[in-house]
Amino acid sequence: MRYVVGIDIGGTNIVAGTVPEDGSELVGLVSEPTFPEQGADAVVARIVKLARASVAAARGKEIAGVGIGAPGPLDTARGVVLLTPNLGWTNFPLRDRVVQALGLPATLDNDANCAIFGEWWRGAARGANHVVGLTIGTGIGGGIVLHGEIYHGASDIAGEIGHMTIDSNGRRCKCGNYGCLEAYASGPAIAARAVEGIEAGAETTLPSYVQGELARITAQVVYEAAHDGDAYALDVVRDTAHVLGAGVANIVNVFNPEVVVICGGVTLAGDRLFVPLRSEVKRRAFKPAVDACRIVPGALTGTAGVYGAAAVFVKRTWGRL
């Protein structure tokens, strides 16, 4: 059995793991902060160090190559990161830098694509033909897997589902568009909505979770309070389910996928989110498309991107998964 190192590069952390070509396990899982402010060379050095640490921890496996997932936009064919605001890179030949340092072949794909491909390969969307997924965190990323392959579009930009307009006269989004899904349902958007309500006088225990410092309320804190039964936090989760439902209904009507998988911290909200989300999608989308589709949380918490990055290497190198 040949093994592949999967590396998931985020703005906050880099995660690496070693996966056999059949994806049956993940060994040597290691992680470190990214510290992008130290510059590209330092980040590459950290990637290389983590890859070596993962290989060492995986002990004696035959390593065939490295799959890298990074924020985009990318040029996947050339292995170049065109631009990442989070990392501060422009036209950076990430793949070849890793190849040179490790002496192993490598592939590069978008981080959200990798996460959804990982969920398709070994997670919540296993066995499906067509999967569309969202990764909800600081932003909302998207990945599209059709006929078991990542769909990249004409110039590797496909899948910007977070920047689908669901309210054309709505809030301005960081991307310049108006009413993007991300402007309502990203982690920071959920936290901001919670804080707005508190400032407008909502009764809630939320401030007690952050010693009264409202600026420290995150989406995670909202889920925690909802879990503890805070009625206002539950309302915020339900509102999130409604806006997310409009976006997922669009996906269901346009892609008619077998699975919509939702990854990221938002899955911590569990059924409090997924039950109203599913009923909102049912209310909005075409019945035969709804009937054909499962809407599920990601199953590979923290490792979907590693599995998926490795899967991209396997698929591109050996032609199948």
Place this chain on the structure above:
Amino acid sequence: MRYVVGIDIGGTNIVAGTVPEDGSELVGLVSEPTFPEQGADAVVARIVKLARASVAAARGKEIAGVGIGAPGPLDTARGVVLLTPNLGWTNFPLRDRVVQALGLPATLDNDANCAIFGEWWRGAARGANHVVGLTIGTGIGGGIVLHGEIYHGASDIAGEIGHMTIDSNGRRCKCGNYGCLEAYASGPAIAARAVEGIEAGAETTLPSYVQGELARITAQVVYEAAHDGDAYALDVVRDTAHVLGAGVANIVNVFNPEVVVICGGVTLAGDRLFVPLRSEVKRRAFKPAVDACRIVPGALTGTAGVYGAAAVFVKRTWGRL
């Protein structure tokens, strides 16, 4: 050279034509009203009559089969129309009825899929890898062609782009959802918007086009008045471009296609629609995705569905186009 009869079945008209396997011409173009109220048997008889008339007009061509495009939802593998409100059919084995009557093999696909596939094969989207298209008429249909193949999704429902929500708290759509693109940019929606404004006191020459009977204002009439320089009609066209722009921007961000092709009567508005539409998409969507994409009117007015239905037969029967 083998020939295929393409048949495009609409709620108003049936159009048939005969196309060689390389799509290089369309001969024997014939058409008749559908008269769906006469029942399925009468419509099938008319389809068969038109197919024969087209073959006769095409004179001496070797006919290999028939491609049928019909409103859905369909089961394309079984050749069954599951449900068409416009035609009043439920679980109707359209393909096999045509096969029996004509003694020729046949294929069935969705009418909007066929129109966009036709534009990809022989029209405005020729040569592109990834094409997403809209057919704007009484409703808004959609077709998705990826890697040169129609994308059908898990249960043949994919491509319902007209029912993408662009305003989640917006107008209720006939489909039950809220704020669908179709509720703002279909022919009747454009006409209704024009009439609302007139009733609210807008100054315009539009009523003179319909002898003062506002109920007779159609989208076509609005385009005609815009063409003649009526400032209010021009405003209605520009508003249409804006809502359509939000929908097309979603397509561009999600699919990153090489071409977005827009078919139907709306193309009569020409640059008055397409210039503000392109600038609205540019304002909303990601630059690398916008840069990779042409937004164009369909080139095969009235025959895209015939070409596409024939193309589906060619592709499924001989594996390539």
